[in-house]
Amino acid sequence: MDISDLARLSSVKKDYLLKLAKEGKRCDGRKFDEYRDIKIESNILKNAEGSARVKIGNTMVIAGIKLEIGEPYADSPDKGALSTSAELPPLASPEFEPGPPTPEAIELARVVDRGIRESEYIEMEKLCITPGEKVWIVFIDLHIIDYDGNLFDTCLLAASAALQNAVIPNARFGLGENAPLPVRSPPVSCTFVKFDNAIVVDPCADEEEVADARFTVAIDENGDIRAMQKGLSGRFTIEEIKNNIKRAQFHASNIRKLLGEKK
Amino acid sequence: MIRKIVLPGSLVGDKSKLPGKGTFREGENIYSSRLGILEEKGKYVNVIPLSGVYIPNVGDTIIGVVEEVYRNGWIIDIKSPYSAFLSIENSPWEMGYGETSKYLKEKDIIIGIISNIDEAKNIDVSMKDKQCRKIEDGIVIDIQPSKVPRVIGKKGSMLSTIKRYTGCWIFVGQNGRIWLKGEDEKVNLAVEAIKKIEKEAHTFGLTERIIKMLGG
């Protein structure tokens, strides 16, 4: 390694990360295809109907589930409704500013929503109270607490964990006793970023900063694809996408084991 | 010797003492304004901060990164809430107005000295000292500014120790940036030692542990 080629300041990130990537290395010592440590804790809040705190590396997200009674969508009068939102408060990063949701926050919420909705994780047919009039609306609120990359996977995992042990608050609305929210098997997503020709899974904040392109795919318990999102303005080849999906199937099945069984 | 941690508002001295760094006088008493370690030097009571941003002082040598190039100078990021300005007059080069980009471009790294700070904390940097230069090789790493004194050590002892065992050239900026040059493996070892000092800065027996880690 020729010192004069070596990147200068550690904050001149792109050169430094590209240099490491050429040697198959990442800035935190991980392999390209390696996730950081994942920690999941559920039922951590009292007022929420369901909750979970998930950490992937230093990134931390708290998902809260609230249920309210409202009107169903016109095209599905006997099914519950789902609404997902993400807050990126200034607490989580020096780069987050207060204000209405940015396009990034909206994209994040919609991709997580798609993962939950398309995997049919929540048994929406069981959330009908009076067809055409009253159904349960499930609100997933993702609250980013500490940002160090890969909000997509952290948020979907937090939402899945929070829903897994959530409760229908019948008592509060005079509809009898509380009951568990009926759910099937949770979706798990994997996110990759590409810089130069290196593709790495579970990007940290530095890697996201220099990334040209990003790819997230949500996988169900059978290894089938339920949602995908390519992000940022760079490009992927077809081979790269196919390979990402295969790696995602592998990672998703391992991460799903961390969610464990419904209690 | 017990190293006492004090908190903002902790009583650290009475009228017989003088308020030093990280302290303030209220009435007859002296209180700490920082979370840090109490140090008494003669009549002065100081608090060595355990955290916090770099606050520049005139005379500090710093490692800065060029943020913007103007026709009459450069804006330098000195890892502080305040950017600093390096004017053509304070640079080591002779040049005409508008020729600044020939000498320093955005993202170039320099060693400079804080030459002036006014009341509004507008900061001037100068490169007229002989240790000042543009950094063209080696690597530069970041540590917390509050740990710089420990990396240097009493009378430079810790820094000498690292240099001795790794044979590296090491320059420590007061603002928490460090420039290293040497053989790859030795540079990596030096960086590991510095990161360890950053983590364990105020523990006892650190010097021995660092020497052991460096192979002594």
Next chain:
Amino acid sequence: MKDGLRIDGRKPDELRKIKIEAGVLYRADGSCYIEWGGNKILAAVYGPREALPRHIQNPTKALVNARYNMASFSVEERKKPGPDRRSTEISKVISEAFESVIFTELFPRTTIDICIEVLDAEAGTRCAGITAAAVALADAGIPMRDIPVACAAGKVEGVVVLDLTSDEDKEGEADLPVAIAPRTEEILLMQMDGHLTYKEFEEALELAIKGCREVAKLQKEALLRKYSKEVE
């Protein structure tokens, strides 16, 4: 109230259970997590950092900018995300509480940003938020004259009590949150709603300050716990 004990079994001058942890976040310059009764609140501090856009800068001192925010899921009936009028007012009085304690003159043209996120709410969130923010400021190395602390007192069924729960707040006759600089016991924040005679106010204030003293001990312990791991 029964036999001189409140619904949750506490005496009139007893605090709820409090847990404080300093330095819990990776990105923030300073941070603190607090559990106070059923409240779960995170505070983070960034700064001092350059105040932008330039026109908001104060050339003689730092701007202290606190933002109090409740997560949608922090309350029984879901709250729409984003600031409402209540959060805006609380943010303002909290910023003002810290301004006189921080040595703002040392950092002209900068801002010190204090972020308070309420994850689970159970009455007394602004007091718990201030208490956590003060620890986060010390953790971030911001120079201060003291570590502010806050606690509320109120009146329930005609009795002046310390540290109201949600029910006591809803059903009670008065709520008095107070923040002080504990060394001098000067008032940094005080608000009141309800009905108190002058004598009841004196009692309530004394109780609130007594509560503040106890909580101040916990703040200091939390900071010493974190930092004594780095120092022997």
